[in-house]
Amino acid sequence: MRQEKSRPIIAVTMGDPAGIGPEIVIKALLDEEIYTIAQPLIIGSINILKKTAEIVGMEVTINKVSTPYEAVFKKGVLNVIEPVEDPCESIQFGVIQAKAGILAYEYIKKAIELGMNKQVNAVATAPINKEALKAAGVNFIGHTEIFAALTNSEYALTMFAVRNLRVFFVSRHLSLRDACNFVTKKTVLKFLVNINKELMRLGIKNPRIAVAALNPHAGDGGLFGREEIEHLHPAIQAAKEMGINAVGPVPADSIFYLGLLGNYDAILSLYHDQGHIACKTLDFERSITITLGLPFIRSSVDHGTAFDIAGKGIASPISMKEAIRLAAEYSLMLQH
Known part of the structure; x- marks a missing residue:
């Protein structure tokens, strides 16, 4: 070549x-x-x-x-x-x-x-x-x-890249109702394992991967939904036990701003529009x-x-x- x-x-x-x-x-x-x-x-x-x-x-x-x-x-x-x-x-x-x-x-x-x-x-x-x-x-x-x-x-992992943000998606082309049901401990953990593997292939050592929350205020201890308690926290903990530098769940109204500041190497968005809106508002064409x-x-x-x-x-x-x-x-x- x-x-x-x-x-x-x-x-x-x-x-x-x-x-x-x-x-x-x-x-x-x-x-x-x-x-x-x-x-x-x-x-x-x-x-x-x-x-x-x-x-x-x-x-x-x-x-x-x-x-x-x-x-x-x-x-x-x-x-x-x-x-x-x-x-x-x-x-x-x-x-x-x-x-x-x-x-x-x-x-x-x-x-x-x-x-x-x-x-x-x-x-x-x-x-x-x-x-x-x-x-x-x-x-x-x-x-x-x-x-x-x-x-x-x-x-095949879909990742959005815009400025210094890298955003992955647990689901993409699902209705919002189906996307919420798709957020399980098993699924989120699988994504964290694969994201960690791919970022390390790119030369990023011990990548810090933040998981977005599904509910407002990350559920506020179960007041606004139990997905964080029953699925996200267990998935993140299991990932940590495997040596993956996973954090969260971080409220979705803050996580992308914190990522833009450089706090994370990647963000795991839980559904299509959660990540798309943030990235495209930041810079639609890029x-x-x-x-x-x-x-x-x-x-x-x-x-x-x-x-x-x-x-x-x-x-x-x-x-x-x-x-x-x-x-x-x-x-x-x-x-x-």
């Missing part, structure tokens, strides 16, 4: 070709700063990229390659691996299409193949559309599930998803395909650039 230790090779998937993925990828990779930290390689469709470049009024040189070895990593050159040769003439921006779902899935599969073969150091993904995947007959709900299955990983537990690092923007503005040339690339930057940063941590 032609790489420099300080500039890892990052596979950048184009996402759903009918969404804003192609646009934000092009805009991100025309920023010279990206090339000081990474060597980016697009996995996508050349005709869609050419069409998008015309829409945004940017001149690009597309270098079609079969492997990263053939890439020329410099600003203005878009190195592209095209897993499926297709004119993409039927793809319409801003419309849910089975064809787009199929292509998006093929981009992901190719990026995973490169990661598994150690031809790239990490993968940064542009957004996909769940309805398009379903229309395409892809039996996965999203990126995390695809990456976990196709890499045969025991687990809240990036990192998937840990895979053989390589995967990062992603944390916004959708934005079909309402797709093909209009007005999408912001900030989140895509941040996803590439963090993919490079965390892949280097993994190599420590």
Whole structure:
């Protein structure tokens, strides 16, 4: 692999070709700063990229390659691996299409193949559309599930990274009622064990992991719910007995502020919105998803395909650039 230790090779998937993925990828990779930290390689469709470049009024040189070895990593050159040769003439921006779902899935599969073969150091993904995947007959709900299955990983941990916060989630796509029921001693302890393992893989020694409370004031001794007494405290105590530096439960209205101050290496949020609201309020565009537990690092923007503005040339690339930057940063941590 032609790489420099300080500039890892990052596979950048184009996402759903009918969404804003192609646009934000092009805009991100025309920023010279990206090339000081990474060597980016697009996995996508050349005709869609050419069409998008015309829409945004940017001149690009597309270098079609079969492997990263053939890439020329410099600003203005878009190195592209095209897993499926297709004119993409039927793809319409801003419309849910089975064809787009199929292509998006093929981009992901190719990026995973490169990661598994150690031809790239990490993968940064542009957004996909769940309805398009379903229309395409892809039996996965999203990126995390695809990456976990196709890499045969025991687990895949979703972590939000924004500024100096690292936030993990006990549950993500569950109703609030189901998410509360999912908070058990067994589940929380399993997450603490896996989080501790992954942070140590990144070179963080004896990571301090804070667990968010579920109820107001951490239940106030059972006055506002018993989940802290019956599940969270026992899980944290069991983790401590295993040598894990776990603390809490810390009231959710304080834990993220304390984490921002640097009191913790990571926070375990108990459900989707508990952590998402805090991170996205802090910095919406720079809240990036990192998937840990895979053989390589995967990062992603944390916004959708934005079909309402797709093909209009007005999408912001900030989140895509941040996803590439963090993919490079965390892949280097993994190599420590």
